[in-house]
Amino acid sequence: MLSLPLSEATDKPASRAPSRRLPPWLKRSLPHGNGNFFTQHLLRELRLETVCENARCPNRPECYARRTATFMILGNVCTRPCGFCSVPKGEPEGLQDDEPQRVAEAALRLGLRHVVITSVTRDDLPDGGADHFYHCILAVRARTGAVIEVLTPDFLGKTEAVDRVLEARPEVYNHNLETVPRLYKKVRGRADYQRSLDLLAHVKRRAPEAVTKSGLMLGLGETTEELLDVLADLRAVKCDNLTLGQYWGPTLKHTPVKRYVPPEEFDALARLARSLGFRQVASGPFVRSSYHAEEMVNVDAHGYPSA
Amino acid sequence: MRTDIRLPELGADPAVVSVWFADPGETVYEGDRLVEILVGGATFDVSSPATGRLIGKLALADDPVLPGQVLGVMEVEEPGS
Numbered sequence A: 001m002l003s004l005p006l007s008e009a010t011d012k013p014a015s016r017a018p019s020r021r022l023p024p025w026l027k028r029s030l031p032h033g034n035g036n037f038f039t040q041h042l043l044r045e046l047r048l049e050t051v052c053e054n055a056r057c058p059n060r061p062e063c064y065a066r067r068t069a070t071f072m073i074l075g076n077v078c079t080r081p082c083g084f085c086s087v088p089k090g091e092p093e094g095l096q097d098d099e100p101q102r103v104a105e106a107a108l109r110l111g112l113r114h115v116v117i118t119s120v121t122r123d124d125l126p127d128g129g130a131d132h133f134y135h136c137i138l139a140v141r142a143r144t145g146a147v148i149e150v151l152t153p154d155f156l157g158k159t160e161a162v163d164r165v166l167e168a169r170p171e172v173y174n175h176n177l178e179t180v181p182r183l184y185k186k187v188r189g190r191a192d193y194q195r196s197l198d199l200l201a202h203v204k205r206r207a208p209e210a211v212t213k214s215g216l217m218l219g220l221g222e223t224t225e226e227l228l229d230v231l232a233d234l235r236a237v238k239c240d241n242l243t244l245g246q247y248w249g250p251t252l253k254h255t256p257v258k259r260y261v262p263p264e265e266f267d268a269l270a271r272l273a274r275s276l277g278f279r280q281v282a283s284g285p286f287v288r289s290s291y292h293a294e295e296m297v298n299v300d301a302h303g304y305p306s307a
Numbered sequence B: 001m002r003t004d005i006r007l008p009e010l011g012a013d014p015a016v017v018s019v020w021f022a023d024p025g026e027t028v029y030e031g032d033r034l035v036e037i038l039v040g041g042a043t044f045d046v047s048s049p050a051t052g053r054l055i056g057k058l059a060l061a062d063d064p065v066l067p068g069q070v071l072g073v074m075e076v077e078e079p080g081s
Helices: A035-045 A059-066 A098-110 A131-143 A158-168 A181-187 A193-206 A222-235 A265-276
Strands: A069-075 A114-119 A147-151 A173-174 A211-218 A240-245 A279-285 B002-006 B015-021 B033-039 B043-046 B052-057 B070-076
Touching: A035 A059, A035 A098, A069 A131, A098 A114, A098 A131, A098 A265, A114 A131, A131 A147, A131 A158, A158 A193, A181 A222, A193 A211, A193 A222, A211 A222, A222 A265, A240 A265, A265 A279, B033 B070
Parallel strands: A069 A114, A114 A147, A147 A173, A173 A211, A211 A240, A240 A279
Antiparallel strands: B002 B070, B015 B033, B033 B043, B052 B070
């Protein structure tokens, strides 16, 4: 073997200690195949936003490689400065009337059978963008026949906005509580815990056939007791499905991670949540509200989701 | 023969080097995990592309890196040499 002085290769120092390392359970495999490029190029061609990219989701390589994505409608600028989220904040642009058709086209070309549609929060719009959700759901269903899951903002508690979304009969209605009430001010800024619970309760009352779903990020400083109280609150409003995942702190400017929750703790919480009556629970370090969302919906003999 | 150790396309960004698992001068084997890359809330391992000796690191811990970028260089023994 040749023996070369190290300085020939680089004038860098031999090593440097990393400023931080993640625990070993947050290791992912490198994505395989060309699905990643296919998905990325399709989304660019159709000028679509995804929460995968805007929220810098760590699952993006895996999901894109599986040719799936979570569409983020109503633009890529959010009107709320939540401390956990990396979606850009500021003055949003006007609505794009052809967005429903573009989302439907992407869902068709990706071959999706379960389509998740979310949005930035648009407190600047009178209906919070509910009518746009309605048209996106109808357009996707018309082109694909897919099961449709929406993940909506709280619409400032306007039930008429929620009702407009429900008119399009999404099979799954998701609204994330994100964290425990004590941490709302720091993490969710202008959101309100009770308002979010009321939204989920309203959905179940108005559309009992719809699967309701909510999710929380762990590692923000919540206690187990606080978390269990939230799960009980969710069951009290008959929330069907639950997701629990690790908060990861997109940048140093965001709310810091207080703790990395080990996988076995996620497993224990999942068992506990199921014992409380949740029909489907996804709980793990990489779980996000739409991660493997299609696996959380059972389809009955008629092809209709049954939670 | 010198071989570059490159960052593969991860489909996510921004990426930074987390830690190297070998130091210059050490022998590494094809498939060994060589560099840990931090992308968002997850890490990925870049494996050694061949068996040989690591001779230099071009990106160190906390350095931002891009797909295709050379992270380090290794000396690979050619067959029959």
